[in-house]
Amino acid sequence: MCCSSSIARDKVTMGEPEAFDISTVKGLKFFDPHVHMTSRTTDDYQAMAEAGVVGLIEPAFWLGQPRTGLDSFRDYYSSLVGWERFRSSQFGIKHYCTIGLNSREANNESLAEQVMEILPLFIYKEGVVGIGEIGFDDQTAAEEKYYRLQLELAKEAGLPVQVHTPHRDKKKGTQRSMDIALEHGLDPYSVIIDHNNEETVKEVLDRGFWAAFTIYPFTKMGNERMVEIVKQYGAERIMVNSAADWGISDPLAVPKTAALMKLRGLSDEEIELVTYRNAITAFAQSGQLDEADFNAQVDLTEKFEGNTILRGGQQPKPDKSSIIIS
């Protein structure tokens, strides 16, 4: 997530995009282990489903600006296991989430204390596959304090941890995140270190952690760089995600990366591991994620607390090219 990247200038350095040919990955299944669907539209859900995304994980994060009270947190966590999960199911995509206090808002200590008290109400819920996304942003003392407390929570609950690594001072922040996780006795195999890049990947893999990569335009990884990383390090314990949110991001980042990997000659097995299997293996350690639950038949008449995403008479897939909205 970022704010003021200059799109025009980055286009100069990045070049004109090749068209994404969805047929390249036809028949493949994808799992996006980090995507903030509450910030996305139904068009995104439809496009993801059409591109083969069958499951996703929505980590709890901040909303672009800080919350000022506990109830905002409670309602947000409730929406992740409630309304958003239902919304996703309407498109045939199995929705999981990780629950945690994000690093930025950990800096509001009086509120953070209250949030810590309600976390146990949510982390044992069905479909909560980890504690996340937690870790460092500015790398302050308050961030460290709540990161440590939530690692303890994860240990107690037997849940994997989804670790957000900082944009700024990333290398040191990533090392420090791993050091602290080990210090608390977590098995690196239960910890997913997210937002890696060329500078961090080696150490993350060498120390036995999962290395997740966010394919996000301008500010994080591009998928061409991602292809090179898989060529260099192999597919073991590596996964990609979109981290699509309210910034300029791409909810099709996982299928697009798979397509590019295929075009650049990586094997089907490597593609499957990086864009599907590894994430499932890592988060299934929660006991809350079962592939057998994917592809449940979409019941468009189902309702959540009396609400449905389908308004009276609406077709499940409207014709977007038509001027008529009926």
Add this chain to the structure above:
Amino acid sequence: MSSDDMKAVKEIIWSVVKNNISLETEKWLEDFIQSTNQSAQLAKVFVMLPRKTGKLPVTINDEQQKALDAAGFGYIRNWTIDRLTRVWLLFNLNLGDKELLFSGIDRLFLSAEVNEAVALYSALPFLAHPEIWVKRCAEGIRSNIGSVLEAIMENNPYAAANLDEAAWNQLVLKAFFTEKNIKHIVGLDERANLQLALTLVDYAKERWAAGREVNPQLWRLVSKFINAEIFEDLKTGLQHYNQTEQRAIALAVAGSDYPQAKDFINTFPELKLALADGSLNWNSI
């Protein structure tokens, strides 16, 4: 700055404000300032203020500009009248003691829309008890909203004067990340430090690995801290074909106390020449 100096600044700002608003609005502001119950009205007055002042860029006469330049606040010529008037309003608040001042203004921060937030952060250098706003300022640096970040980072002396090293370093790093105008950061050179230099070198390496350019101003903050380890990274940067970056690294080396690096730069005839003729400086890069 002494309290007499601040009083003088307050008067110049008021004279600028008056020149840019109607008599009716002037009266409205004076009524608020003279009120014995400012805290009850503050939120309403602060929020509705642009309806009274308009939102045009301020016009400042030469005499006012000169006085503001001398006090270090010349940059307000780029503000709009609502921003300036809001800052003036906060500057003039009389809510009683420190706690009341804090709670009154903190309430404004908690519900601020973007323009309000910009004015609130712009007002930090003018508020009494600067120490009570340190956390708020550090929180502001976490914002993702460009204009709010600019209000804190660019032409605002509050941060350099009040933030601890960790928060200061975060400000500078984030300014690079969000492509702010680094040259407008007040206190940039004075607050350079080793920790920041090391972090910035890591950042440069990350950009290189991603095939991206590095803002040449980054090397300005590394200059004083060049050591054997950093020197190795500088050598990598000098191998790149980006001339601006090479020149920035040369300039950083020239300002360092690391003779080996200076000797190495002298092996690049073009850089040696540019340093010798004095045409290179941080403003020209």
